[in-house]
Amino acid sequence: VRRFVVIGQKARGDGDFLLVDIPSTSGRLDSLLSALRACLLVSHGVRRDTVLYLVLLGDPERPRCVRITGSAARYLRPDERSLAVTVQKALRAPAQRGQFGEVRPGIATLDGGLEQVLPELQGSQLFLLEPGAPDIRDSDLSAPDATFLLGDHVGLPDALRSAWLALGARALSVGPVALHTADAITLVANELDRRAAG
Numbered sequence: 001v002r003r004f005v006v007i008g009q010k011a012r013g014d015g016d017f018l019l020v021d022i023p024s025t026s027g028r029l030d031s032l033l034s035a036l037r038a039c040l041l042v043s044h045g046v047r048r049d050t051v052l053y054l055v056l057l058g059d060p061e062r063p064r065c066v067r068i069t070g071s072a073a074r075y076l077r078p079d080e081r082s083l084a085v086t087v088q089k090a091l092r093a094p095a096q097r098g099q100f101g102e103v104r105p106g107i108a109t110l111d112g113g114l115e116q117v118l119p120e121l122q123g124s125q126l127f128l129l130e131p132g133a134p135d136i137r138d139s140d141l142s143a144p145d146a147t148f149l150l151g152d153h154v155g156l157p158d159a160l161r162s163a164w165l166a167l168g169a170r171a172l173s174v175g176p177v178a179l180h181t182a183d184a185i186t187l188v189a190n191e192l193d194r195r196a197a198g
């Protein structure tokens, strides 16, 4: 299983944003929607081996997470508006503290932040994506279950980055230039695809 965790430092977790102006009303959820497309959607299909966790920290009092599971998700379309509607509906449904609840096939939410996601990541090899780290091309990616953590347009909170490394995560870069989150995900997925293809 490939897992991606994207931290949205400003992203609203209440689903209360305008579809006609997603960037400025949602705390840049648009960058997380691009990450969703890059992570799970390929030409004519969904990556069945991939799970994405969006961690929405816009309201520090009430972090929320959305989990999209490629093996179960249905009717995911690649356009931003359609993905925004899917995420908005999920966020508007009631969620439990610390436990994912499915709101439709393959889409689940919980009340809580990265800490509440950790039980799902037990046994997964953890990686941190950041520019300047050792090159992914020289790295062992053979773990059958791997989780890649990325930041949004403002990067990762220091405390969360340190906590992730303290869990044993290995830092990787996808090249010398700082990219948008979705583009970094595409390069990780491509590297994994190439290795899987032998």
Ligand SMILES: C[S@@+](CC[C@H](N)C(=O)[O-])C[C@H]1O[C@@H](n2cnc3c(N)ncnc32)[C@H](O)[C@@H]1O
Pocket: 129, 130, 131, 132, 149, 150, 151, 152, 153, 154, 155, 156, 172, 173, 174, 175, 176, 177, 178, 179, 180, 181, 184
């Ligand atoms: C737009 S970048 C963050 C830029 C932010 N200003 C910073 O300095 O951290 C978004 C995320 O994509 C990932 N990323 C971007 N470029 C990368 C690279 N060359 N190698 C690895 N990860 C990268 C990182 O996880 C980063 O937090």
